[in-house]
Amino acid sequence: MRATFRRTAILSTLVSTWIGVFGTTGVAVEPIVPADAKVEKLFDGSVLTEGVSVAPDGMVYFSDITFSHKGRDSTGAFDAGFIWRFDPTTGKTSIFRSPSGMSNGIKFDAEGRMVVAEGADYGGRRVTRTDLKTGKCQIIAALFDGRPFNAPNDITIDEKGRIYFSDPRYLGFEPVEQPVMAVYRRDLDGSIHRIITDSGKSNGVCVSPDQKTLYVVSNDNGWLAIERESNGVTAQSLPLRKGLMALMAYDLAPDGSAKFRKMLVNYGEKDGPDGLVVDTEGNLYVAVRSEDRHGICVYSPDGKELAYIPTEMPTNVGFARGKDANLLYITAGKSLYRIRLNRQGYHLPAK
Numbered sequence: 001m002r003a004t005f006r007r008t009a010i011l012s013t014l015v016s017t018w019i020g021v022f023g024t025t026g027v028a029v030e031p032i033v034p035a036d037a038k039v040e041k042l043f044d045g046s047v048l049t050e051g052v053s054v055a056p057d058g059m060v061y062f063s064d065i066t067f068s069h070k071g072r073d074s075t076g077a078f079d080a081g082f083i084w085r086f087d088p089t090t091g092k093t094s095i096f097r098s099p100s101g102m103s104n105g106i107k108f109d110a111e112g113r114m115v116v117a118e119g120a121d122y123g124g125r126r127v128t129r130t131d132l133k134t135g136k137c138q139i140i141a142a143l144f145d146g147r148p149f150n151a152p153n154d155i156t157i158d159e160k161g162r163i164y165f166s167d168p169r170y171l172g173f174e175p176v177e178q179p180v181m182a183v184y185r186r187d188l189d190g191s192i193h194r195i196i197t198d199s200g201k202s203n204g205v206c207v208s209p210d211q212k213t214l215y216v217v218s219n220d221n222g223w224l225a226i227e228r229e230s231n232g233v234t235a236q237s238l239p240l241r242k243g244l245m246a247l248m249a250y251d252l253a254p255d256g257s258a259k260f261r262k263m264l265v266n267y268g269e270k271d272g273p274d275g276l277v278v279d280t281e282g283n284l285y286v287a288v289r290s291e292d293r294h295g296i297c298v299y300s301p302d303g304k305e306l307a308y309i310p311t312e313m314p315t316n317v318g319f320a321r322g323k324d325a326n327l328l329y330i331t332a333g334k335s336l337y338r339i340r341l342n343r344q345g346y347h348l349p350a351k
Contacts (some may be wrong), residue, residue, distance in 0.1 A: 002351050023072050030282060032283070032306055032307040032341055032343055033309060033339075033341060033342070034297075034340065037340060037341065039311060039337050039338075039339045040337060041335055041336075042335075042336045042337065042338060043084070043093045043336040044062040044293070045082070045084065045334045046064050046066050046071065046079060047064065047065060047067050047334055048066075048315065048333070049062055049063065049064055049315065049331035049333070049334055049335060050062065050105070050275070050316050051063040051101075051103065051105040051106040051116075051117070051154070051275070051315075051331065052106070052316055052336065053107050054292075054318055054320045054321055054329065055112065055114070055132065055298035058089075058324070059088075060086040060087075060318075060336070061084070061085055061086075061096060061114065062084055062086070062106065062116075062336055063081070063084075063106060063331075064076065064081065064083075064084055064334070065081060065084055065102055065103075065104060065119070066079035067083050068121050068122055068227070070179065070227075071310045074253060077275040078097075078339065079255075080099030080100070080102075080122065081097055081099055081101065081102040081122075081123065082097070082098045082100055083096045083097040083098070083116070084096060084336075086243075088128075090325070091104050098351070100116075100118070101116070101118030101119075102118055102121055102122060102123025103116045103117065103118050104119045104151075104152070105117040105153055105154035105155040105165070105275065105316070107155045107157055109163075110349060110350055110351040112132065112349075112350070113129050113130060113132065114129065114132060114164060115127065115128070115157065116128050116129075116155075116261060117142075117152035117153055119151040119152060119153065119172070119285045120150065120171065120172025120174045121151075121173070121227070122172075123172070124139075125152065126142040127139075127140075127142075127152050127165055127186065128140065135203035140186060140190070141165070141186050141192055142336030144184065145178075146231050147177040148174075149167045149177070149178060149184075150167050150168060150178050151169045151170065151171075152251070153166045153171060153202075153204075154203060154204045154205050154217075154275055156207045156208045156214070157207070157348060158252075159348060159349065160188070160255060161210055162186065162187055162188065162203050162256050163185070163186040164185050164186075165183070166180055166181075166183050166203055166204070166310050167183070167184060168202055169225045170224070171226050172225060172226075172227075173225070181199075181200075181201050181202055181230050182194050182195075182202060182218060183195055183214075183258070185256050186242055187256065195256070195257055195258050196216060196250060196258050196260075198260055199218050199250075200218030200219075200246065201218050201219055201220035201221070201233075201244065203217045203274055204216070204217035204219075206278055206284070207276060207284055208301065209280060209281075209282050209346045212250075212251065212252055213250065213251065213252055213301070214249075214250040214252040214258045215247065215249055215276060215278075217246070217247055217248075217273040217275075217286070218244040218245065218246045218248065218272065218275060219245060219271070219273060219274060219289070220242055220243025220244050220245065221271070222241055222242045222243060223240070229245065236257070241299050242269065243264070244272075245267035245268065245269075246265075246267060246272060247264045247276075247284070247286060247303065247305075248260065248262070248263050248264060249261045249262045249264055261348070262303075264303030266339065267290060268340050270290040271288075272288065272290070273287040273288050273297075274286075274288075274289055274314065274316060275287050276316075276317065276345070276346065277319060278342070278346045279319070279345055279346055280344050280345070281343060282300075282301045282346075283299065283301070283343065284298065284299045284301070284327060285298055286298075287316050287317055287330070287332075289314065289315075293308075294310070294311065294313050294314060295308060295309050295310040295314060296308070296311060296314060296317060296328070297343055311330055311332045311340060312332045312333045312335070313333055315332060316330075316332055316333045317330050319344070319345020319347070320338075320345070321345075324339055325345050326341050327340050328340075328341055333337055
């Protein structure tokens with residue numbers, strides 16, 4: 001007999017209620033967020049942290065997108081973007097790479113190489129791959145139909161080694177070269193395929209642990225260049241007609257093609273999600289940017305909310321590895337955070 005109960009736990013000022021569920025055996029499942037869990041701030045960056053990902057050796061890498069319209073000094077010079085490296089054993093953070101190509105999403109493939117989505121605003125508008133042992137960096141996706149991408153944003157990798165990345169545009173002076181904000185796939189032979197064109201303003205992407213679903217976020221804020229001014233009026237001060245704000249599931253075929261299956265969460269007129277990851281059970285951890293309820297929402301594979309962790313305005317999430325596989329890192333605002341949970345993150349099997 002299946003029974004369901006709801007318990008409320010006071011976690012901290014940053015952790016709200018969780019929902020516990022009995023399994024078919026009648027044994028209560030551990031809540032995703034422990035009762036004593038706390039969100040811990042680790043580091044303050046420059047402008048906007050993003051793309052947190054943990055390498056096989058446990059080092060934590062994340063982007064700092066240094067918007068050119070915010071980071072200028074009195075001489076007109078501005079920061080060229082950073083990739084930071086946080087060492088959990090020492091608690092120290094240092095710059096791994098700058099200029100970063102205005103890196104956004106970061107993931108590690110099964111061989112431990114760092115794959116980075118580089119955006120616009122003086123960025124690379126490409127996907128690169130770095131061998132951390134040698135430092136050698138390769139450009140693995142730069143053009144589609146002979147034209148640059150709009151601004152690669154987020155990355156996910158399947159167990160066959162194929163790389164999926166989103167290509168929206170939120171800021172930057174560069175021309176918008178691609179006719180649609182799509183999701184692309186890079187195959188092992190180097191070929192690049194546009195596989196999703198009906199996902200709105202595609203942002204976060206994530207492959208499920210069973211390799212059968214590609215989750216895609218649409219976060220359509222209504223602008224292509226939030227930093228631009230017109231007659232002294234900034235984009236942020238003008239009225240917007242926002243587009244699709246949603247978390248969607250696509251059927252992922254063995255050949256890497258994807259077909260829309262279901263809208264899991266429709267955020268309506270509220271700001272929707274950004275980056276996301278999954279745990280070993282297939283639950284989704286989604287950075288939701290709604291003004292009235294921003295934080296990390298945990299959903300089941302069918303879109304049911306299981307837990308909610310309030311944070312400052314979040315951008316992305318990433319699980320640690322090994323004995324700390326239940327440690328969730330969060331980028332939010334210009335900072336890096338972490339919280340320990342009762343679930344372990346999913347990572348690609350090592351090769």
